[in-house]
Amino acid sequence: xxxxxxxxxxxxxxxxxxxxxxxxxxxxxxxxxxxxxxxxxxxxxxxxxxxxxxxxxxxxxxxxxxxxxxxxxxxxxxxxxxxxxxxxxxxxxxxxxxxxxxxxxxxxxxxxxxxxxxxxxxxxxxxxxxxxxxxxxxxxxxxxxxxxxxxxxxxxxxxxxxxxxxxxxxxxxxxxxxxxxxxxxxxxxxxxxxxxxxxxxxxxxxxxxxxxxxxxxxxxxxxxxxxxxxxxxxxxxxxxxxxxxxxxxxxxxxxxxxxxxxxxxxxxxxxxxxxxxxxxxxxxxxxxxxxxxxxxxxxxxxxxxxxxxxxxxxxxxxxxxxxxxxxxxxxxxxxxxxxxxxxxxxxxxxxxxxxxxxxxxxxxxxxxxxxxxxxxx
Amino acid sequence: xxxxxxxxxxxxxxxxxxxxxxxxxxxxxxxxxxxxxxxxxxxxxxxxxxxxxxxxxxxxxxxxxxxxxxxxxxxxxxxxxxxxxxxxxxxxxxxxxxxxxxxxxxxxxxxxxxxxxxxxxxxxxxxxxxxxxxxxxxxxxxxxxxxxxxxxxxxxxxxxxxxxxxxxxxxxxxxxxxxxxxxxxxxxxxxxxxxxxxxxxxxxxxxxxxxxxxxxxxxxxxxxxxxxxxxxxxxxxxxxxxxxxxxxxxxxxxxxxxxxxxxxxxxxxxxxxxxxxxxxxxxxxxxxxxxxxxxxxxxxxxxxxxxxxxxxxxxxxxxxxxxxxxxxxxxxxxxxxxxxxxxxxxxxxxxxxxxxxxxxxxxxxxxxxxxxxxxxxxxxxxxxxxxxxxxxxxxxxxxxxxxxxxxxxxxxxxxxxx
Numbered sequence: 001x002x003x004x005x006x007x008x009x010x011x012x013x014x015x016x017x018x019x020x021x022x023x024x025x026x027x028x029x030x031x032x033x034x035x036x037x038x039x040x041x042x043x044x045x046x047x048x049x050x051x052x053x054x055x056x057x058x059x060x061x062x063x064x065x066x067x068x069x070x071x072x073x074x075x076x077x078x079x080x081x082x083x084x085x086x087x088x089x090x091x092x093x094x095x096x097x098x099x100x101x102x103x104x105x106x107x108x109x110x111x112x113x114x115x116x117x118x119x120x121x122x123x124x125x126x127x128x129x130x131x132x133x134x135x136x137x138x139x140x141x142x143x144x145x146x147x148x149x150x151x152x153x154x155x156x157x158x159x160x161x162x163x164x165x166x167x168x169x170x171x172x173x174x175x176x177x178x179x180x181x182x183x184x185x186x187x188x189x190x191x192x193x194x195x196x197x198x199x200x201x202x203x204x205x206x207x208x209x210x211x212x213x214x215x216x217x218x219x220x221x222x223x224x225x226x227x228x229x230x231x232x233x234x235x236x237x238x239x240x241x242x243x244x245x246x247x248x249x250x251x252x253x254x255x256x257x258x259x260x261x262x263x264x265x266x267x268x269x270x271x272x273x274x275x276x277x278x279x280x281x282x283x284x285x286x287x288x289x290x291x292x293x294x295x296x297x298x299x300x301x302x303x304x305x306x307x308x309x310x311x312x313x314x315x316x317x318x319x320x321x322x323x324x325x326x327x328x329x330x331x332x333x334x335x336x337x338x339x340x341x342x343x344x345x346x347x348x349x350x351x352x353x354x355x356x357x358x359x360x361x362x363x364x365x366x367x368x369x370x371x372x373x374x375x376x377x
Numbered sequence: 378x379x380x381x382x383x384x385x386x387x388x389x390x391x392x393x394x395x396x397x398x399x400x401x402x403x404x405x406x407x408x409x410x411x412x413x414x415x416x417x418x419x420x421x422x423x424x425x426x427x428x429x430x431x432x433x434x435x436x437x438x439x440x441x442x443x444x445x446x447x448x449x450x451x452x453x454x455x456x457x458x459x460x461x462x463x464x465x466x467x468x469x470x471x472x473x474x475x476x477x478x479x480x481x482x483x484x485x486x487x488x489x490x491x492x493x494x495x496x497x498x499x500x501x502x503x504x505x506x507x508x509x510x511x512x513x514x515x516x517x518x519x520x521x522x523x524x525x526x527x528x529x530x531x532x533x534x535x536x537x538x539x540x541x542x543x544x545x546x547x548x549x550x551x552x553x554x555x556x557x558x559x560x561x562x563x564x565x566x567x568x569x570x571x572x573x574x575x576x577x578x579x580x581x582x583x584x585x586x587x588x589x590x591x592x593x594x595x596x597x598x599x600x601x602x603x604x605x606x607x608x609x610x611x612x613x614x615x616x617x618x619x620x621x622x623x624x625x626x627x628x629x630x631x632x633x634x635x636x637x638x639x640x641x642x643x644x645x646x647x648x649x650x651x652x653x654x655x656x657x658x659x660x661x662x663x664x665x666x667x668x669x670x671x672x673x674x675x676x677x678x679x680x681x682x683x684x685x686x687x688x689x690x691x692x693x694x695x696x697x698x699x700x701x702x703x704x705x706x707x708x709x710x711x712x713x714x715x716x717x718x719x720x721x722x723x724x725x726x727x728x729x730x731x732x733x734x735x736x737x738x739x740x741x742x743x744x745x746x747x748x749x750x751x752x753x754x755x756x757x758x759x760x761x762x763x764x765x766x767x768x769x770x771x772x773x774x775x776x777x778x779x780x781x782x783x784x785x786x787x788x789x790x791x792x793x794x795x
Contacts, residue, residue: 037408043795096404137409145418145785156410194790196414203785204678204738206414210792245793252793288795323407360407 042321047129052372056336056351057300058313063264072180075170081115160190186216284320292327328359438637457640465582488574493601498695655767692766
């Protein structure tokens with residue numbers, strides 16, 4: 001091995017160390033995705049199963065990206081052992097009832113490793129956020145107690161998420177067709193607290209807390225077809241059984257989880273230009289009252305060399321839970337770039353997303369800064 | 378160059394990772410969790426039973442103060458008098474500080490008696506304090522009837538007049554008073570001249586005094602004891618064998634070897650009511666059937682014990698007293714060991730007939746947390762035998778006025794329910 005190769009390998013390892021250090025410098029409970037007030041009343045806020053690269057294109061590249069845990073089939077083209085992780089910081093303005101509240105959160109929604117095993121098969125393992133369940137709500141109210149109207153402040157919090165731990169395998173059946181399948185273990189927990197402070201100190205502060213544990217299972221399958229040179233289509237489907245919530249070994253709720261299906265189109269007219277579009281349907285209404293089936297779409301493009309591309313995209317769709325009879329909507333625009341180091345052994349992806357959600361008198365506007373690290377040792 | 382970019386990217390990520398703010402005002406019910414905090418308030422009217430009272434926990438001589446009172450009322454006059462004995466130096470005393478040679482104590486030129494008034498009614502006018510000599514045989518068995526009336530009067534002092542003197546000093550009698558504004562007490566110094574300060578060598582110099590008080594209106598005060606008086610400073614003459622009439626000596630001050638108070642009438646005997654306070658102090662025990670549905674509730678946030686007075690609370694009008702509710706380590710009736718860790722208090726105003734409310738949240742929370750803890754409440758005076766105040770409360774056998782508990786608790790929050 002030449003000195004130059006050894007040096008670049010060392011940089012790749014150094015980059016990996018930096019990535020692992022940065023991405024593990026926060027407790028596991030923070031491994032969650034994009035919070036939303038729309039998720040408080042329902043099961044939570046669904047995560048985005050996309051790498052920073054895909055998310056910078058609005059999610060349109062998700063079905064074709066082997067590092068996005070949306071589809072398994074693209075893993076067939078992974079080529080070499082690859083590890084990736086993503087982190088993001090959101091600044092969210094929540095406007096409801098005439099008041100606007102600024103919220104901030106940092107999340108690490110994605111971590112995974114993938115690589116070929118044998119000539120035709122590749123496997124991947126990792127986790128992403130299935131449902132984000134972190135929120136903190138304060139209320140001011142009063143109640144009649146011992147004949148006196150007692151004013152109080154409530155604070156209800158939930159901190160945690162449900163992770164989607166995926167084991168996936170993919171194989172290229174032919175030059176045009178690749179297929180993949182995955183098993184999903186849903187696991188996670190939230191630390192929930194309910195606190196009430198009375199203005200009248202004769203009543204002591206109420207504080208209850210519990211750790212709620214969640215579990216569930218799912219399977220998925222996908223296919224990637226090369227229709228023509230530079231033109232690919234993808235399709236996928238997934239079914240999760242139910243989400244069981246347990247408090248102190250007692251089941252407190254069982255909620256049916258959605259079935260979902262999606263597809264995408266990728267067109268690469270030249271090596272320096274790629275455009276894609278995708279759509280997804282999810283049957284969230286199975287989760288019960290107040291939940292809606294959702295459609296979402298995305299479109300995006302990536303220009304320039306793979307060493308330092310420019311990405312942009314847009315997406316829209318619906319949120320699975322919200323008040324009233326109509327699902328809240330969301331629309332987002334994003335852009336980003338990436339940079340390869342160490343002869344392509346390490347990549348840093350940066351993304352910026354502007355998101356707006358509307359529904360039931362509530363508007364959320366979110367800026368999210370995304371950082372992704374990928375290492376190919 | 379690459380390293381610099383990596384460092385910049387890492388710094389950006391670290392800065393970004395430092396922020397977290399999730400708290401937002403709730404807009405209910407649309408954007409609030411489905412579960413709510415449920416509060417239940419219940420009045421336990423029959424949970425307290427098998428209650429009883431006991432007297433004699435702290436006797437007058439065991440009290441940390443000596444009570445003096447002259448409280449005429451329609452039913453009689455409460456007359457309480459401090460009595461104390463101060464042991465002397467014996468019949469001989471060292472002539473010189475440089476050797477151990479002693480000489481007979483010939484007598485006293487004078488003495489100064491220091492008394493600490495630790496509590497008094499500042500609204501009382503013309504408060505007078507009368508000092509009497511008592512037999513030195515007084516002890517813990519001494520009763521009001523065995524020493525009263527006091528006959529051997531030594532001195533009288535008008536405390537209000539003394540306080541009005543320049544420098545709070547009476548240049549004629551030699552008396553003085555110091556006002557301790559920090560500890561809210563008066564330090565009264567009485568000068569006893571030669572005839573009143575009799576040092577009797579055959580009694581080893583032991584003296585005993587009694588105090589009676591009077592005022593234009595109701596008179597009531599408390600004198601300190603132990604570290605807070607009474608203190609006697611003798612100015613004695615010792616036979617040196619050389620100097621005619623002996624030499625003057627000022628030995629160290631002496632504290633009281635015995636200090637107590639006697640009073641009349643004695644407290645009314647215990648009956649079916651629940652008695653708390655008085656001298657000797659009385660306690661009441663209330664046994665509580667603590668409901669399982671409250672014990673198993675998530676959290677008790679308020680518990681109030683309601684006690685209805687059977688008669689107006691007794692005591693000096695200015696001497697409001699504090700009673701406290703505690704729980705016990707084990708239920709042995711009158712001798713139940715009291716758990717000193719937690720207690721809840723309320724103030725009782727003499728002549729009041731208002732329902733007594735004691736917040737017992739801490740105690741109920743203890744019972745909820747420890748199912749082995751006896752669910753027994755002891756109601757007792759916080760400062761035992763330091764006030765004449767006593768309250769009589771309706772017991773559980775009086776259905777309309779029996780003790781009750783009002784408990785406010787929180788049901789378990791439905792965590793995990795979407």
